[in-house]
Amino acid sequence: MRERITAVLLRARYAAIGAAIGAAIGGLFSRNAASTGGAIGGLVGATIADTRGTLEGTLEDVRELDPRSQESNAE
Numbered sequence: 001m002r003e004r005i006t007a008v009l010l011r012a013r014y015a016a017i018g019a020a021i022g023a024a025i026g027g028l029f030s031r032n033a034a035s036t037g038g039a040i041g042g043l044v045g046a047t048i049a050d051t052r053g054t055l056e057g058t059l060e061d062v063r064e065l066d067p068r069s070q071e072s073n074a075e
Contacts, residue, residue, distance in 0.1 A: 011049040018045020 022041020026033035 010052075011046050014045040014049035014052075015042045016045070018042050018048070 019038045019042035022044070023034045023038035025041075026035070026037025
């Protein structure tokens with residue numbers, strides 16, 4: 001349960017950061033562009049958070065299955 005809440009909060013954080021950056025860039029042009037930039041930035045931020053979580057899980061699985069990633073004590 002804790003992992004799920006952490007993932008949700010991470011996604012929300014990335015979405016908020018993306019929305020802020022998008023709105024700031026759009027705000028340089030007009031109010032409408034700020035609104036659109038915020039929406040697109042939020043979508044991009046949430047997508048990045050989702051992709052990042054998926055990639056971390058996949059890399060962890062690959063490390064478990066790959067025999068080369070195991071450290072050997074024989075030197």
